[in-house]
Amino acid sequence: MSQATDPGGVVIGVDVGGTKTHAAVIDRHLNVVTDLTVPTQIGGVDQVGAGIVSAVAALESNGRQLTGVGIGLPGIVDSSAGSVRHAFNLGIGEDALDIVSRLNTTVSAPCWIANDVDAAALGVYEILRRDNCALQDLVFLSIGTGIAAGVILGGRIYQGNRGFAGEIGHFLADPDGPQCACGLRGCLEAMASGPALARQWPPSGEHSSVEALFAAAGRGDDAATLILERAVEHLTRTIQLLALTFDVDRIVIGGGVADVGGSLLIDALRQGLHRLQSPSPWTRALNLPDRIMLKPTEPVGVIGAAALTRRSRSA
Ligand SMILES: [Zn+2]
Known part of the structure:
Protein backbone atom coordinates (compact mmCIF):
# COMPACT_ATOMS: atom_id res chain seq x y z
CA MET A 1 0.00 0.00 0.00
CA VAL A 117 -11.86 -5.85 -17.80
CA ASP A 118 -12.44 -2.46 -19.45
CA ALA A 119 -11.57 -0.73 -16.17
CA ALA A 120 -8.42 -2.87 -15.81
CA ALA A 121 -7.47 -2.00 -19.39
CA LEU A 122 -7.78 1.69 -18.51
CA GLY A 123 -5.63 1.08 -15.42
CA VAL A 124 -2.97 -0.59 -17.57
CA TYR A 125 -3.13 2.33 -20.00
CA GLU A 126 -2.67 4.90 -17.22
CA ILE A 127 0.33 3.02 -15.80
CA LEU A 128 2.06 2.42 -19.14
CA ARG A 129 1.51 6.08 -20.06
CA ARG A 130 3.77 7.07 -17.18
CA ASP A 131 6.75 5.75 -19.19
CA ASN A 132 5.34 6.11 -22.69
CA CYS A 133 3.24 9.22 -23.14
CA ALA A 134 2.90 8.47 -26.87
CA LEU A 135 0.83 5.35 -26.10
CA GLN A 136 -2.72 5.73 -27.42
CA ASP A 137 -4.15 2.27 -28.05
CA LEU A 138 -3.92 -1.07 -26.28
CA VAL A 139 -5.84 -4.25 -25.65
CA PHE A 140 -5.85 -5.90 -22.23
CA LEU A 141 -6.51 -9.63 -22.62
CA SER A 142 -7.70 -11.05 -19.31
CA ILE A 143 -7.36 -14.83 -18.94
CA GLY A 144 -8.92 -15.85 -15.66
CA THR A 145 -12.25 -17.29 -14.55
CA GLY A 146 -13.44 -15.95 -17.89
CA ILE A 147 -11.66 -14.60 -20.95
CA ALA A 148 -12.31 -11.08 -22.23
CA ALA A 149 -10.46 -8.16 -23.74
CA GLY A 150 -10.62 -4.52 -22.70
CA VAL A 151 -10.02 -2.20 -25.62
CA ILE A 152 -8.50 1.28 -25.24
CA LEU A 153 -8.51 3.42 -28.38
CA GLY A 154 -7.19 6.99 -28.25
CA GLY A 155 -6.98 6.74 -24.46
CA ARG A 156 -10.66 5.87 -24.08
CA ILE A 157 -12.52 2.64 -23.38
CA TYR A 158 -14.18 1.28 -26.50
CA GLN A 159 -17.38 -0.44 -25.32
CA GLY A 160 -19.07 -0.94 -28.66
CA ASN A 161 -22.70 -0.40 -29.52
CA ARG A 162 -24.15 -2.63 -26.78
CA GLY A 163 -21.24 -2.97 -24.41
CA PHE A 164 -20.03 -6.27 -25.88
CA ALA A 165 -16.78 -5.06 -27.48
CA GLY A 166 -13.92 -7.32 -26.43
CA GLU A 167 -16.11 -10.16 -25.10
CA ILE A 168 -13.92 -12.47 -27.12
CA GLY A 169 -14.22 -15.35 -24.65
CA HIS A 170 -17.42 -16.37 -26.41
CA PHE A 171 -15.83 -16.64 -29.84
CA LEU A 172 -15.96 -20.19 -31.25
CA ALA A 173 -12.64 -21.95 -30.60
CA ASP A 174 -13.69 -25.58 -31.19
CA PRO A 175 -17.12 -26.69 -32.47
CA ASP A 176 -16.64 -29.99 -30.61
CA GLY A 177 -15.54 -28.28 -27.39
CA PRO A 178 -17.33 -28.34 -24.04
CA GLN A 179 -20.45 -26.42 -23.07
CA CYS A 180 -19.87 -22.78 -22.06
CA ALA A 181 -21.73 -20.86 -19.32
CA CYS A 182 -23.11 -18.52 -22.02
CA GLY A 183 -25.13 -21.34 -23.56
CA LEU A 184 -22.93 -21.93 -26.61
CA ARG A 185 -20.51 -24.81 -27.13
CA GLY A 186 -16.75 -24.67 -27.68
CA CYS A 187 -16.21 -21.02 -26.76
CA LEU A 188 -12.62 -19.87 -26.19
CA GLU A 189 -13.55 -19.42 -22.51
CA ALA A 190 -14.60 -23.07 -22.27
CA MET A 191 -11.24 -24.13 -23.76
CA ALA A 192 -8.56 -21.89 -22.23
CA SER A 193 -9.89 -20.10 -19.11
CA GLY A 194 -8.66 -20.91 -15.60
CA PRO A 195 -11.50 -23.36 -14.83
CA ALA A 196 -11.10 -24.98 -18.28
CA LEU A 197 -7.39 -25.60 -17.59
CA ALA A 198 -7.88 -26.67 -13.97
CA ARG A 199 -10.49 -29.24 -15.04
CA GLN A 200 -7.78 -31.03 -17.02
CA TRP A 201 -5.13 -31.27 -14.28
CA PRO A 202 -4.16 -33.46 -12.61
CA PRO A 203 -5.48 -36.38 -14.69
CA SER A 204 -6.87 -37.96 -11.51
CA GLY A 205 -9.15 -34.93 -11.10
CA GLU A 206 -8.26 -34.56 -7.41
CA HIS A 207 -7.19 -31.13 -6.11
CA SER A 208 -7.22 -29.75 -9.62
CA SER A 209 -5.77 -26.27 -10.08
CA VAL A 210 -4.09 -24.00 -12.58
CA GLU A 211 -1.16 -23.67 -10.16
CA ALA A 212 -0.60 -27.44 -10.21
CA LEU A 213 -0.81 -27.47 -14.02
CA PHE A 214 1.83 -24.76 -14.47
CA ALA A 215 4.04 -26.33 -11.78
CA ALA A 216 3.92 -29.69 -13.59
CA ALA A 217 4.61 -28.06 -16.97
CA GLY A 218 7.51 -26.16 -15.37
CA ARG A 219 8.95 -29.53 -14.24
CA GLY A 220 8.71 -30.78 -17.82
CA ASP A 221 5.70 -33.09 -17.38
CA ASP A 222 4.67 -34.09 -20.93
CA ALA A 223 0.92 -34.35 -20.25
CA ALA A 224 0.77 -30.95 -18.51
CA THR A 225 2.86 -29.39 -21.28
CA LEU A 226 0.45 -30.76 -23.91
CA ILE A 227 -2.57 -29.24 -22.09
CA LEU A 228 -0.83 -25.86 -21.97
CA GLU A 229 0.22 -26.09 -25.63
CA ARG A 230 -3.40 -26.62 -26.67
CA ALA A 231 -4.49 -23.59 -24.62
CA VAL A 232 -1.62 -21.51 -26.02
CA GLU A 233 -2.69 -22.39 -29.56
CA HIS A 234 -6.18 -21.00 -28.89
CA LEU A 235 -4.75 -17.92 -27.19
CA THR A 236 -2.23 -17.13 -29.93
CA ARG A 237 -5.03 -17.17 -32.51
CA THR A 238 -6.98 -14.85 -30.21
CA ILE A 239 -4.02 -12.46 -29.98
CA GLN A 240 -3.68 -12.55 -33.78
CA LEU A 241 -7.40 -11.77 -34.13
CA LEU A 242 -7.15 -8.83 -31.71
CA ALA A 243 -4.08 -7.47 -33.52
CA LEU A 244 -5.78 -7.79 -36.90
CA THR A 245 -8.95 -6.13 -35.60
CA PHE A 246 -7.48 -3.22 -33.65
CA ASP A 247 -3.76 -3.02 -34.62
CA VAL A 248 -2.99 -1.59 -31.18
CA ASP A 249 0.47 -0.67 -29.87
CA ARG A 250 0.34 -3.23 -27.06
CA ILE A 251 -1.57 -6.40 -26.20
CA VAL A 252 -1.23 -6.80 -22.45
CA ILE A 253 -1.84 -10.24 -20.93
CA GLY A 254 -3.39 -10.39 -17.45
CA GLY A 255 -5.97 -12.18 -15.33
CA GLY A 256 -5.62 -15.02 -12.83
CA VAL A 257 -4.09 -17.51 -15.29
CA ALA A 258 -1.44 -14.95 -16.32
CA ASP A 259 -0.75 -14.18 -12.64
CA VAL A 260 -0.03 -17.88 -12.07
CA GLY A 261 1.66 -18.62 -15.40
CA GLY A 262 3.83 -15.48 -15.47
CA SER A 263 6.91 -15.74 -17.65
CA LEU A 264 6.22 -19.41 -18.47
CA LEU A 265 2.92 -18.39 -20.09
CA ILE A 266 4.25 -15.30 -21.84
CA ASP A 267 7.26 -17.23 -23.22
CA ALA A 268 4.93 -19.98 -24.49
CA LEU A 269 2.68 -17.36 -26.11
CA ARG A 270 5.68 -15.68 -27.79
CA GLN A 271 6.91 -19.03 -29.13
CA GLY A 272 3.38 -19.82 -30.34
CA LEU A 273 3.13 -16.45 -32.09
CA HIS A 274 6.52 -17.02 -33.78
CA ARG A 275 5.23 -20.39 -35.07
CA LEU A 276 1.95 -18.84 -36.19
CA GLN A 277 3.53 -16.02 -38.18
CA SER A 278 6.65 -17.78 -39.52
CA PRO A 279 5.14 -19.07 -42.82
CA SER A 280 3.71 -15.66 -43.73
CA PRO A 281 5.77 -12.51 -44.42
CA TRP A 282 2.47 -10.60 -44.32
CA THR A 283 1.65 -11.88 -40.81
CA ARG A 284 5.27 -11.39 -39.66
CA ALA A 285 4.79 -7.70 -40.45
CA LEU A 286 2.35 -7.61 -37.51
CA ASN A 287 5.32 -8.43 -35.23
CA LEU A 288 3.02 -10.26 -32.83
CA PRO A 289 5.62 -11.65 -30.36
CA ASP A 290 6.98 -8.18 -29.60
CA ARG A 291 3.55 -6.63 -29.08
CA ILE A 292 2.54 -8.78 -26.11
CA MET A 293 3.59 -8.14 -22.53
CA LEU A 294 2.57 -9.19 -19.03
CA LYS A 295 0.32 -6.86 -17.06
CA PRO A 296 2.12 -4.34 -14.81
CA THR A 297 2.29 -5.39 -11.16
CA GLU A 298 0.24 -2.41 -9.93
ZN1 LIG B 1 -19.47 -18.83 -24.25
Whole structure:
Protein backbone atom coordinates (compact mmCIF):
# COMPACT_ATOMS: atom_id res chain seq x y z
CA MET A 1 0.00 0.00 0.00
CA SER A 2 1.41 3.38 -0.95
CA GLN A 3 1.17 6.38 1.37
CA ALA A 4 -0.68 9.60 0.75
CA THR A 5 1.55 12.29 -0.75
CA ASP A 6 -1.09 14.65 -2.11
CA PRO A 7 -3.38 16.72 0.14
CA GLY A 8 -6.00 17.21 -2.62
CA GLY A 9 -9.24 15.36 -3.21
CA VAL A 10 -9.35 11.61 -3.62
CA VAL A 11 -11.49 9.09 -5.45
CA ILE A 12 -12.54 5.56 -4.56
CA GLY A 13 -11.92 2.79 -7.09
CA VAL A 14 -13.66 -0.57 -6.67
CA ASP A 15 -12.76 -3.75 -8.56
CA VAL A 16 -15.51 -6.35 -8.10
CA GLY A 17 -14.22 -9.86 -8.81
CA GLY A 18 -15.90 -13.25 -8.84
CA THR A 19 -14.64 -14.06 -5.34
CA LYS A 20 -13.06 -10.87 -3.93
CA THR A 21 -13.77 -7.16 -4.10
CA HIS A 22 -10.77 -4.82 -3.94
CA ALA A 23 -11.55 -1.19 -3.07
CA ALA A 24 -9.04 1.64 -2.71
CA VAL A 25 -8.78 5.34 -1.97
CA ILE A 26 -6.69 6.81 -4.79
CA ASP A 27 -5.14 10.26 -5.12
CA ARG A 28 -5.13 12.43 -8.22
CA HIS A 29 -1.81 10.94 -9.34
CA LEU A 30 -3.48 7.51 -9.27
CA ASN A 31 -1.48 6.34 -6.26
CA VAL A 32 -3.24 4.02 -3.79
CA VAL A 33 -3.65 5.83 -0.44
CA THR A 34 -5.36 2.99 1.41
CA ASP A 35 -7.28 -0.09 0.38
CA LEU A 36 -9.27 -3.09 1.54
CA THR A 37 -10.22 -6.48 0.14
CA VAL A 38 -13.48 -8.18 1.12
CA PRO A 39 -15.33 -11.27 -0.15
CA THR A 40 -17.70 -10.41 -3.01
CA GLN A 41 -21.32 -10.82 -1.97
CA ILE A 42 -22.79 -13.04 -4.66
CA GLY A 43 -26.34 -14.16 -5.30
CA GLY A 44 -28.22 -11.44 -7.14
CA VAL A 45 -28.58 -7.70 -7.61
CA ASP A 46 -29.39 -6.94 -3.95
CA GLN A 47 -26.47 -8.91 -2.52
CA VAL A 48 -23.94 -7.58 -5.03
CA GLY A 49 -25.26 -4.02 -4.70
CA ALA A 50 -25.13 -4.11 -0.90
CA GLY A 51 -21.57 -5.44 -0.98
CA ILE A 52 -20.35 -2.61 -3.22
CA VAL A 53 -22.15 0.09 -1.19
CA SER A 54 -20.63 -1.36 1.98
CA ALA A 55 -17.08 -1.40 0.55
CA VAL A 56 -17.39 2.24 -0.55
CA ALA A 57 -18.82 3.27 2.83
CA ALA A 58 -15.89 1.62 4.62
CA LEU A 59 -13.43 3.85 2.73
CA GLU A 60 -15.49 7.04 2.56
CA SER A 61 -14.51 8.45 5.97
CA ASN A 62 -10.81 8.79 5.14
CA GLY A 63 -10.64 12.46 6.12
CA ARG A 64 -10.11 13.75 2.59
CA GLN A 65 -12.55 15.22 0.13
CA LEU A 66 -14.15 12.51 -2.01
CA THR A 67 -14.53 13.72 -5.60
CA GLY A 68 -15.77 10.56 -7.30
CA VAL A 69 -16.34 6.81 -7.17
CA GLY A 70 -15.48 4.40 -10.00
CA ILE A 71 -16.63 0.78 -10.10
CA GLY A 72 -15.37 -2.01 -12.34
CA LEU A 73 -17.54 -5.10 -12.33
CA PRO A 74 -18.14 -8.15 -14.52
CA GLY A 75 -21.00 -8.36 -16.97
CA ILE A 76 -22.50 -6.24 -19.71
CA VAL A 77 -22.35 -2.68 -18.44
CA ASP A 78 -24.51 0.22 -19.58
CA SER A 79 -22.27 3.04 -18.37
CA SER A 80 -24.75 5.81 -19.23
CA ALA A 81 -27.56 4.06 -17.29
CA GLY A 82 -25.15 3.08 -14.51
CA SER A 83 -26.28 -0.55 -14.58
CA VAL A 84 -25.01 -4.05 -15.30
CA ARG A 85 -26.61 -7.26 -16.58
CA HIS A 86 -25.40 -10.78 -17.38
CA ALA A 87 -22.71 -11.13 -14.73
CA PHE A 88 -22.87 -14.95 -14.55
CA ASN A 89 -20.29 -15.26 -11.78
CA LEU A 90 -22.14 -12.81 -9.51
CA GLY A 91 -25.58 -14.36 -9.98
CA ILE A 92 -26.82 -11.40 -12.05
CA GLY A 93 -28.84 -12.26 -15.15
CA GLU A 94 -31.42 -10.32 -17.16
CA ASP A 95 -32.41 -8.12 -14.19
CA ALA A 96 -30.10 -5.11 -14.09
CA LEU A 97 -28.17 -4.01 -11.03
CA ASP A 98 -28.58 -0.21 -11.00
CA ILE A 99 -25.44 0.29 -8.98
CA VAL A 100 -24.97 4.01 -9.67
CA SER A 101 -28.53 4.76 -8.43
CA ARG A 102 -27.85 2.73 -5.29
CA LEU A 103 -24.56 4.53 -4.63
CA ASN A 104 -26.17 7.92 -5.26
CA THR A 105 -28.41 7.37 -2.22
CA THR A 106 -25.39 7.07 0.10
CA VAL A 107 -22.49 8.86 -1.63
CA SER A 108 -22.52 12.57 -2.46
CA ALA A 109 -19.73 12.36 -5.07
CA PRO A 110 -20.53 11.35 -8.67
CA CYS A 111 -20.18 7.66 -9.57
CA TRP A 112 -19.13 5.86 -12.77
CA ILE A 113 -19.07 2.20 -13.74
CA ALA A 114 -17.40 0.10 -16.40
CA ASN A 115 -16.94 -3.57 -17.14
CA ASP A 116 -14.13 -4.89 -14.91
CA VAL A 117 -11.86 -5.85 -17.80
CA ASP A 118 -12.44 -2.46 -19.45
CA ALA A 119 -11.57 -0.73 -16.17
CA ALA A 120 -8.42 -2.87 -15.81
CA ALA A 121 -7.47 -2.00 -19.39
CA LEU A 122 -7.78 1.69 -18.51
CA GLY A 123 -5.63 1.08 -15.42
CA VAL A 124 -2.97 -0.59 -17.57
CA TYR A 125 -3.13 2.33 -20.00
CA GLU A 126 -2.67 4.90 -17.22
CA ILE A 127 0.33 3.02 -15.80
CA LEU A 128 2.06 2.42 -19.14
CA ARG A 129 1.51 6.08 -20.06
CA ARG A 130 3.77 7.07 -17.18
CA ASP A 131 6.75 5.75 -19.19
CA ASN A 132 5.34 6.11 -22.69
CA CYS A 133 3.24 9.22 -23.14
CA ALA A 134 2.90 8.47 -26.87
CA LEU A 135 0.83 5.35 -26.10
CA GLN A 136 -2.72 5.73 -27.42
CA ASP A 137 -4.15 2.27 -28.05
CA LEU A 138 -3.92 -1.07 -26.28
CA VAL A 139 -5.84 -4.25 -25.65
CA PHE A 140 -5.85 -5.90 -22.23
CA LEU A 141 -6.51 -9.63 -22.62
CA SER A 142 -7.70 -11.05 -19.31
CA ILE A 143 -7.36 -14.83 -18.94
CA GLY A 144 -8.92 -15.85 -15.66
CA THR A 145 -12.25 -17.29 -14.55
CA GLY A 146 -13.44 -15.95 -17.89
CA ILE A 147 -11.66 -14.60 -20.95
CA ALA A 148 -12.31 -11.08 -22.23
CA ALA A 149 -10.46 -8.16 -23.74
CA GLY A 150 -10.62 -4.52 -22.70
CA VAL A 151 -10.02 -2.20 -25.62
CA ILE A 152 -8.50 1.28 -25.24
CA LEU A 153 -8.51 3.42 -28.38
CA GLY A 154 -7.19 6.99 -28.25
CA GLY A 155 -6.98 6.74 -24.46
CA ARG A 156 -10.66 5.87 -24.08
CA ILE A 157 -12.52 2.64 -23.38
CA TYR A 158 -14.18 1.28 -26.50
CA GLN A 159 -17.38 -0.44 -25.32
CA GLY A 160 -19.07 -0.94 -28.66
CA ASN A 161 -22.70 -0.40 -29.52
CA ARG A 162 -24.15 -2.63 -26.78
CA GLY A 163 -21.24 -2.97 -24.41
CA PHE A 164 -20.03 -6.27 -25.88
CA ALA A 165 -16.78 -5.06 -27.48
CA GLY A 166 -13.92 -7.32 -26.43
CA GLU A 167 -16.11 -10.16 -25.10
CA ILE A 168 -13.92 -12.47 -27.12
CA GLY A 169 -14.22 -15.35 -24.65
CA HIS A 170 -17.42 -16.37 -26.41
CA PHE A 171 -15.83 -16.64 -29.84
CA LEU A 172 -15.96 -20.19 -31.25
CA ALA A 173 -12.64 -21.95 -30.60
CA ASP A 174 -13.69 -25.58 -31.19
CA PRO A 175 -17.12 -26.69 -32.47
CA ASP A 176 -16.64 -29.99 -30.61
CA GLY A 177 -15.54 -28.28 -27.39
CA PRO A 178 -17.33 -28.34 -24.04
CA GLN A 179 -20.45 -26.42 -23.07
CA CYS A 180 -19.87 -22.78 -22.06
CA ALA A 181 -21.73 -20.86 -19.32
CA CYS A 182 -23.11 -18.52 -22.02
CA GLY A 183 -25.13 -21.34 -23.56
CA LEU A 184 -22.93 -21.93 -26.61
CA ARG A 185 -20.51 -24.81 -27.13
CA GLY A 186 -16.75 -24.67 -27.68
CA CYS A 187 -16.21 -21.02 -26.76
CA LEU A 188 -12.62 -19.87 -26.19
CA GLU A 189 -13.55 -19.42 -22.51
CA ALA A 190 -14.60 -23.07 -22.27
CA MET A 191 -11.24 -24.13 -23.76
CA ALA A 192 -8.56 -21.89 -22.23
CA SER A 193 -9.89 -20.10 -19.11
CA GLY A 194 -8.66 -20.91 -15.60
CA PRO A 195 -11.50 -23.36 -14.83
CA ALA A 196 -11.10 -24.98 -18.28
CA LEU A 197 -7.39 -25.60 -17.59
CA ALA A 198 -7.88 -26.67 -13.97
CA ARG A 199 -10.49 -29.24 -15.04
CA GLN A 200 -7.78 -31.03 -17.02
CA TRP A 201 -5.13 -31.27 -14.28
CA PRO A 202 -4.16 -33.46 -12.61
CA PRO A 203 -5.48 -36.38 -14.69
CA SER A 204 -6.87 -37.96 -11.51
CA GLY A 205 -9.15 -34.93 -11.10
CA GLU A 206 -8.26 -34.56 -7.41
CA HIS A 207 -7.19 -31.13 -6.11
CA SER A 208 -7.22 -29.75 -9.62
CA SER A 209 -5.77 -26.27 -10.08
CA VAL A 210 -4.09 -24.00 -12.58
CA GLU A 211 -1.16 -23.67 -10.16
CA ALA A 212 -0.60 -27.44 -10.21
CA LEU A 213 -0.81 -27.47 -14.02
CA PHE A 214 1.83 -24.76 -14.47
CA ALA A 215 4.04 -26.33 -11.78
CA ALA A 216 3.92 -29.69 -13.59
CA ALA A 217 4.61 -28.06 -16.97
CA GLY A 218 7.51 -26.16 -15.37
CA ARG A 219 8.95 -29.53 -14.24
CA GLY A 220 8.71 -30.78 -17.82
CA ASP A 221 5.70 -33.09 -17.38
CA ASP A 222 4.67 -34.09 -20.93
CA ALA A 223 0.92 -34.35 -20.25
CA ALA A 224 0.77 -30.95 -18.51
CA THR A 225 2.86 -29.39 -21.28
CA LEU A 226 0.45 -30.76 -23.91
CA ILE A 227 -2.57 -29.24 -22.09
CA LEU A 228 -0.83 -25.86 -21.97
CA GLU A 229 0.22 -26.09 -25.63
CA ARG A 230 -3.40 -26.62 -26.67
CA ALA A 231 -4.49 -23.59 -24.62
CA VAL A 232 -1.62 -21.51 -26.02
CA GLU A 233 -2.69 -22.39 -29.56
CA HIS A 234 -6.18 -21.00 -28.89
CA LEU A 235 -4.75 -17.92 -27.19
CA THR A 236 -2.23 -17.13 -29.93
CA ARG A 237 -5.03 -17.17 -32.51
CA THR A 238 -6.98 -14.85 -30.21
CA ILE A 239 -4.02 -12.46 -29.98
CA GLN A 240 -3.68 -12.55 -33.78
CA LEU A 241 -7.40 -11.77 -34.13
CA LEU A 242 -7.15 -8.83 -31.71
CA ALA A 243 -4.08 -7.47 -33.52
CA LEU A 244 -5.78 -7.79 -36.90
CA THR A 245 -8.95 -6.13 -35.60
CA PHE A 246 -7.48 -3.22 -33.65
CA ASP A 247 -3.76 -3.02 -34.62
CA VAL A 248 -2.99 -1.59 -31.18
CA ASP A 249 0.47 -0.67 -29.87
CA ARG A 250 0.34 -3.23 -27.06
CA ILE A 251 -1.57 -6.40 -26.20
CA VAL A 252 -1.23 -6.80 -22.45
CA ILE A 253 -1.84 -10.24 -20.93
CA GLY A 254 -3.39 -10.39 -17.45
CA GLY A 255 -5.97 -12.18 -15.33
CA GLY A 256 -5.62 -15.02 -12.83
CA VAL A 257 -4.09 -17.51 -15.29
CA ALA A 258 -1.44 -14.95 -16.32
CA ASP A 259 -0.75 -14.18 -12.64
CA VAL A 260 -0.03 -17.88 -12.07
CA GLY A 261 1.66 -18.62 -15.40
CA GLY A 262 3.83 -15.48 -15.47
CA SER A 263 6.91 -15.74 -17.65
CA LEU A 264 6.22 -19.41 -18.47
CA LEU A 265 2.92 -18.39 -20.09
CA ILE A 266 4.25 -15.30 -21.84
CA ASP A 267 7.26 -17.23 -23.22
CA ALA A 268 4.93 -19.98 -24.49
CA LEU A 269 2.68 -17.36 -26.11
CA ARG A 270 5.68 -15.68 -27.79
CA GLN A 271 6.91 -19.03 -29.13
CA GLY A 272 3.38 -19.82 -30.34
CA LEU A 273 3.13 -16.45 -32.09
CA HIS A 274 6.52 -17.02 -33.78
CA ARG A 275 5.23 -20.39 -35.07
CA LEU A 276 1.95 -18.84 -36.19
CA GLN A 277 3.53 -16.02 -38.18
CA SER A 278 6.65 -17.78 -39.52
CA PRO A 279 5.14 -19.07 -42.82
CA SER A 280 3.71 -15.66 -43.73
CA PRO A 281 5.77 -12.51 -44.42
CA TRP A 282 2.47 -10.60 -44.32
CA THR A 283 1.65 -11.88 -40.81
CA ARG A 284 5.27 -11.39 -39.66
CA ALA A 285 4.79 -7.70 -40.45
CA LEU A 286 2.35 -7.61 -37.51
CA ASN A 287 5.32 -8.43 -35.23
CA LEU A 288 3.02 -10.26 -32.83
CA PRO A 289 5.62 -11.65 -30.36
CA ASP A 290 6.98 -8.18 -29.60
CA ARG A 291 3.55 -6.63 -29.08
CA ILE A 292 2.54 -8.78 -26.11
CA MET A 293 3.59 -8.14 -22.53
CA LEU A 294 2.57 -9.19 -19.03
CA LYS A 295 0.32 -6.86 -17.06
CA PRO A 296 2.12 -4.34 -14.81
CA THR A 297 2.29 -5.39 -11.16
CA GLU A 298 0.24 -2.41 -9.93
CA PRO A 299 -3.44 -3.03 -8.96
CA VAL A 300 -4.80 -2.07 -12.38
CA GLY A 301 -8.42 -2.91 -11.46
CA VAL A 302 -8.82 -0.23 -8.78
CA ILE A 303 -6.54 2.25 -10.57
CA GLY A 304 -8.60 1.91 -13.75
CA ALA A 305 -11.87 2.18 -11.82
CA ALA A 306 -10.55 5.37 -10.20
CA ALA A 307 -9.48 6.72 -13.60
CA LEU A 308 -13.11 6.42 -14.78
CA THR A 309 -13.85 9.44 -12.59
CA ARG A 310 -11.27 11.74 -14.18
CA ARG A 311 -13.31 12.32 -17.29
CA SER A 312 -15.71 10.41 -19.44
CA ARG A 313 -13.53 7.55 -20.60
CA SER A 314 -15.96 5.51 -22.63
CA ALA A 315 -16.47 5.94 -26.33
ZN1 LIG B 1 -19.47 -18.83 -24.25
